[in-house]
Amino acid sequence: MSPTHLLRRFRREDVSLQLDDIQALILRARPEPYVGLHAMVHFDEPDGGRDLIARLAEHIPSADDWAEDRHAWSGVALSFAGLRALGVPDASLESFPLPFQQGMAARAEQLRDHGENAPEDWEEAYRDQRCHLALTIYADNEDDLAQAVATAERELEASTGITVVGTHTFGVDERAENPFGYRDSISQPTVAGSGVAPQPGQERAIAAGEFILGENSETGAPVAMPSPDVLGRNGSFVVLRKYDSRVGAWNDFLRDHAGDEAAQDRLGAQMVGRWRSGAPLVLAPEGDDPALGADPTRNNDFDYADDTRGLVCPHSSHTRRLNPRFSETTILNDENIHRIIRRSSTFGPRWTRELTAADDHDDERGLFFIFISARAYDTIEFLQQEWINRGNFIDLGTERDPVVGLHDEPGTFTVPAEPARRRVPGVTTFNRLRGGEYMFMPSLSALAWLGRAGWQA
Template sequence: MRPTDAVGALDLDRIQGTILRERPLPYFGSYLLYEVGDAAEGRAMLRRLLPHVTTAAGWEHPAQDAWLNVVLTHPGLARIGLPREILDGFPRELREPMRTRKEFLGDIGESDPANWDFPEHGSFDIGVLLMAPDETAFAEKLAIGHGAQEDLPSVRRVSRLDIRTPDNLREHFGYADGISRPYIEGQGGTPRRGQSLAKPGEFILGYVNELGRTATGPGPEALWRNGTYLSIRKLHQKVAEFRRFLTARSEDEYGAELLAAKMAGRWRSGCPLALSPEKDVTVEPERLNDFAYYDDDPRGLRTPVASHIRRVNPRDALKDTIVDVRLHQLLRRGAAYGPMLPEGVLEDDGVDRGVVLAFANADPARQFEFVQSQWVNDGDFISAGADQDPLAGNHVTDADFSYAAKPVRRRLRGLPAFVVTKGGEHVFLPGVNGLEYLADGHW
């Protein structure tokens, strides 16, 4: 384990809060997406929002406060007047709409961008992200977002997606969510047991990354320092289909829960199979990530090699391979949308429900896009051929899921797609200094 004092403290009061702040539980929030027709009015909106932007300062305290953060797309940066010589320096993933990278990211079949509904009109320029622990605080933040648009006729809201905790305080498939995240060196506080350590430059521009280099952006440092890129995905969850699959492939209720755990790598309570492979037990919060794979479970007898959490975060399982897991870490922020399908219901009610994921990464190509294309939608890195993530894979063609069991290995064939991509985009989340630079417009 590397020492946690290898870098200086982060500029927490200049970093937007969504990077470090823990999501409250319960939570109420919204994604408000706007289109800008006039550069001066777009910058005026940023100036109005700036005093209300929540930073990462005080992140270590229990998340009982609400926050408001601001992002911009590449077209949005252009529409507020950022010069072309700066725009051309952003990563390719930001410059090209995510919908144009559909084959690489696996957005095919039902997930084809032609079927996306977020944003409703296909694109946006400025996004306002809201999160609160109660409806009163949410309404206050929502009023700020709405007010920033007043008397700016060229700024038009093109989409609103509300997010809130399902009634069972879990995501729609029934799993406890938001359990694992890396500890960023310099953030302050103390790493939790088993929590991976990461250089801050993996997630925040202006700091050293795992390659020993300072992660930078285009143009002046004032624009990009303390910022990051968010890879946002709206995923519709086929809850009824998932429940039917578990029931059809299991002999009893215990078998269905075990299968759900094998697919995820955790019991639905959040208890990891690595700590309790045979039954769901209560685990103290500080132990939920206190496990590894290389020495304790190389063959996946406890946590299947192809399970969701082992795919998206292999931990130490690949340390004898050419893959350096440290270069592909993601800081994941997820929140559910849509009402919960009542417990026990096995038929789809036609209501849209799922999760919105925002992955913070300073290098979208080797972080989000690598994980999505190589670990979620391909199985070569674990010698599983074309088999995909059992929960998050696109499963357009015949999909299988195998896991070690006694007396013989179990293989489930013909997995349907349990999630469908309904929207996505790479966006720039500036630091407070970057928002000031953009709002000022004196480039």
């Protein structure tokens, strides 16, 4: 969903949120096409970290910024270790959710991050709580990215007592494809009070408090917020997980279990839940429909109410697992409190059909799975435990997500059919976790408070 499309749906008179205090990356979509940079920073000493935050804060746009001539923008998030390194008082630190305090690596059991996804095998930038601050820059072309990166580098070089522990560039063309060649980040919730009208396929906007701290959530009350108010209000929580994608292994799997290219594309669409263009299976059951996939007014306008048996879109498909859309599940849940704002970013060369497992190399293709939610840690741990790495909620026992599930041993993918379902064997781990962290994305006023050590006033 491009910023231009969102802007067409924006009505200033419908705004009830403090947009001028909320970081733009929470509520404003990335461009398409896009290029960008993720940088991970370690605070060697408190004064240097606070100085850097104060410097960067001047370059972070707010969600109130709808300037059509903006071609690059940045966002900043902090880990618990980063807040502690800044000298934030214990009373404030202890007000954060326990999973955030512990960090992603320490929550490996809850996240089912074991085997080849275990923290001891992560990249150095994400180990031993090195990542204190994550800076993300998005741009719609290389020239604007270079200018924004140069600005960030000037601020980093002017700061002392900090160390850049990792950087990674990313980007996609106008097709906005993920590493496997499927159009990405189509389904996004509309946030009540943001001034943006719901898009087709959504009954209503989701309560702002599901994404913005201090606002009422779907329960009618705010989610617990860090203290003091200036630190927590208008912020949100972020999950960042970096994956290497085994695109060649994915291609090999499709070739091994389907006949010609058309059959391979159908099996892939059944595993993902959408065709490569982004057209959902339930709206294009006979084949891909690129016009539908590219139309933001239609490509998300569906649910699974008329496909209760999964004959069109299998229950175990990736997109159906992560957004059941009124599907019957054996584990009851409120879908609206598991909604997330996705800001994922793809890196590496585009997918091609010719790639094989022999072409898969570490850090060549992959994605940063990034999402924002006031309930981020409960949500990711629920998703990892129930919807991704189990199948009980759809009566499929131990069957895992065929795209992002961790498969210690080859698994299966079930395709409902008449007269008998088909079980496709040999599903492996197509996305290997290389690191991640639980982060907090402060408001703009909170960044200023952190930069000047407001707790000392």
